[in-house]
Amino acid sequence: MSDDPDTRRQIESIAEDNRPLLVLDVDEVVLEFLGPFMRWLESEGFSFRAQSFALNGNIFDSEGSAAAKETVESLITRFFEVQHEWQILAPGFSDALDSLSQKAQIVLLTAMPHRHFAAREALLTSLSVPYPLVTTEKAKGPAVSLLHGGRDAPVAFIDDMAYNLLSVAKALPSATLIHLMAHRPMRDLMPPLPDSIIAAEDWPMAARKAREALGI
Structure with a gap:
């Protein structure tokens, strides 16, 4: 269960879904930050x-x-x-999701103060990103586990920060972990990723790895 009560309430408001689950970070994954x-x-x-x-x-x-x-x-x-x-969609995001959105449940999970929820949701809506948004001020692992809800279907999680990916690994060991960062100069300075994390160079590769993990 999520350690953040506001996050838990947001997740509980999302309609139940038994399809494969794809959880996406927002900054540097869905949006350029x-x-x-x-x-x-x-x-x-x-x-x-x-x-x-x-x-x-x-x-x-x-x-x-x-x-x-x-x-x-x-x-x-x-x-x-x-x-x-200021913020815009990350390169390749829209096209990459076309092949996933019909067969998987997609949820956006962003680590930011809850007071920014409305502004971020409005921005995503203005950019034609229709997926439900969840904010959290705590670790992402429990939130992804709660989103998965024990469904009999695979889950994949895409984030730009290794510690978020490892948090999900701890809370939900069955999750496929994919690293993606839109800003290449900063990504080049990143420490090596653990072997358990798949490194995606761009959205086409990330989408391909997600489809494989979700059986789509």
Whole structure:
């Protein structure tokens, strides 16, 4: 069961479905995040230098000083308040889902404060992404397990962060784990993935791996 009561309520509101389940992260999977975030930072007098696989330590103010952790957190919060003006669909997403949406249940699971749910849902709707959205402020593994609900059907989970994928592996060992990150420069700085995680170069590959895992 999800550790986040708001997440649990959102999941319980989704209609029951016994089809194979595909759970998708949103930022860097469904939507571009890093590219739009970097452009927004520039509009606010900051810059992003991809020196490590992190946000902290890579954001600099107009004087060239690295932004403090508290400043980075504030910037991310402010960006989510204007996300609808900046974020766009990840390359290949729409075409890749055409072959999956008729035979699998697709749910979006994003790690962000619940107060941003309405704005994110509105953005996804404006981009013609029709799948139910779930927000969580806790680990993703219990949420994916609750979404699966013990159905007699396979599940695949796509995310850009290894710790989210491993959280799902712990909560639902039968899940197929697929890594996908839209922003290639940051992905190149990522530590090696565990062998249990499938690395997808792009959405066509991720969709192919998901179809195989779900038996579609």
